[in-house]
Amino acid sequence: MMRWLSQWWRGGTAAVEPASMRDAARLAQLHGASFAHGWGEGEFEAMLNERNTLVHRLRLGRRTIGFAVSRIGADEAEILSIAVDEAYRGRGLSRTLLMTHLGHLAGRGVRTIFLEVEENNQPARRLYAGCGFVVVGRRERYYKQPNGEQLNALLMRRDLS
Template sequence: MNEISFLEITSDDFDVIYEIELKAYPIPWSEKIMRSMVEGHEYKIKITYYDKVIAYVFVMVVLDEATILNIAVDPDYQGQGIGQKLLRYLKAQLSQKGIRSIFLEVRQSNQNALALYTSEGFHEIDIRKNYYPAKNGREDAIIMACVLMNE
């Protein structure tokens, strides 16, 4: 995929980002929470493909650690390496900022995401029981971490 760009999310991106959120997740974040992320001070990156937003990530940074709060690729663009490109870009950017490790939580049932995170150097460090709401009750979250090689 040529013509992709990594840019900071702005408040003008809210509608398209929330649309991706609704399409990408079985139980998406609420509009209120998503708006607070888009308008907040978190580290936030979007991928555009010919100026169309196709993926995003929100990251909270505290000292030398980062936590991925939300990451999504538009389902129309999944399976094309966009998530991998976004993770690699994010890791490089955070490493340059002196971040030493990245954490995230992922639904136990999300095998595609688990495979991607594992391939990008994340490993399981714990499980949060009944963390995510699910259609039939609750679902465990796998907590993963990736240590960045700062130079």
């Protein structure tokens, strides 16, 4: 009883579910708050309409607090973006989101997943490594920051089979 009450008080239990068009504005808001070059609502609407793109939202109670987006090609997929509202980071929710998203990709026949991450983004690197991703490459000066600085990207891979 106390666990249920505690979860209710904090906003409910976390759920990962397919995103829909009505989520596009919130997903754009989350992306803009998480990345230097945020995607707009129209970009999310376009991705939500693509058959080869899988978009999940992370919901806590009634509030969408995160998302994951992947593009699928044959038996491979690339995670294009994953984000969790800053107020909810550090609670293991991104791991729940990512692992559930990977399970859905596997269910669609995906055997290999790729992603890129800023080399200096230690929280994201720890998340991906903890979920079985390994570094397989590096792209020099790949991410351009608002101040003009260019940061390296690491290419990571995980096999699902």
